[in-house]
Amino acid sequence: MAKAAVAVAGSFERQGRRGAAADYDVGLMLAFQKGNELAFQELVERNHGRVTGLIYRFISDASDAEDLGQEVFLRIYRARKTYKPTAKFSTWMFRITANVSLNALRSRANRRDDVSIDQLSDFGDGPRAMPDPDSRMPDVHLHQRELQEKVREAILALPEKQQVAVILNKYEGMSYADIAKTIGCTTMAVKSLLARARDNLKDRLLLYIRTGRGRQRVS
């Protein structure tokens, strides 16, 4: 597989393509488009960690993240005939990943909603209910797993686009411009999304900030 990849990359560089197409993964995808299945295999090998890692940020279930990761690569596999290298490969791949993740979240939410209608007394205010900051005081030494859960809930409680923007920015380190290309909006819109998302997260995680974790000097 490594030999195939080197050959693909070499031939691709000889073509002297620029911009998005100079992306190594784009070269692999184009080679796959021409029938090189090993190129697809290498695409999977190179990117599955990022894809499943990103899905896991939405789903928080390793097994589901793997299944959905496979779904992402299946979509890439099926799209080989229509693929056009108009952007970085990762932008396209993360767009598919975000769509697959959000679809999974929606179907999960629907299933939960179905249950909660019949079993409202067991489920209280529903799965996305946040703790009322005024009604309970957290322990000073909040257990790490509980904190992780609160962070996850805070992210999942955001509107979908804010969720995607936060996850791509925070965990993938993507710039506003790349996020804009991934979710199909302007850089200004991403700026606004992330400003609102960060305000929401601040409000939801206020209690946990005040436990003294992670304070840094802002200048």
Next chain:
Amino acid sequence: MPSPCQWIRSVLAAYLDGELKPSTAKAVRRHLEHCESCRAHARLLRDSWGLLDESPPAPVRAGFTERMMARIVEEKDLNAVASRLRPHRVRQRVVASVLGMAAGLVLGFVAYSWTGLPQEPTSPVERDVSHSVSFIEDVDLLDEIAVIQAIDRLVIPDETGNGA
């Protein structure tokens, strides 16, 4: 809250992410140096953002690529089955079946006409004709009998001694 603070807070996230133009970032930095309220706000934004690092990464499970490629093989198999059952192929099969049945019927009819199996007459006229035809057939039979009898007479002398 004074107006400059409102503007500063609207761009604080971008400032913290290093997404502002240098001149704008410089203006924000200057404001933060003398505005305690905005500085506190920026600290909260940064600390809450920092809490997101508590969220653990996905656990690594080996063999993803192998499982993925196995799924691709399944996909190919499914595609092969699906292509065999594509609508135009089903249509072709239906047309072939109908043509086969039609050809069978035509052949059956031709064979039936050729062998000329007897049919029971239904109308009185048909019965009449049929009767006549059977009579004609009977006449042939009678002729044959008469010939045989004549031959017998020629070959076997009768008791009176007359014969050929």
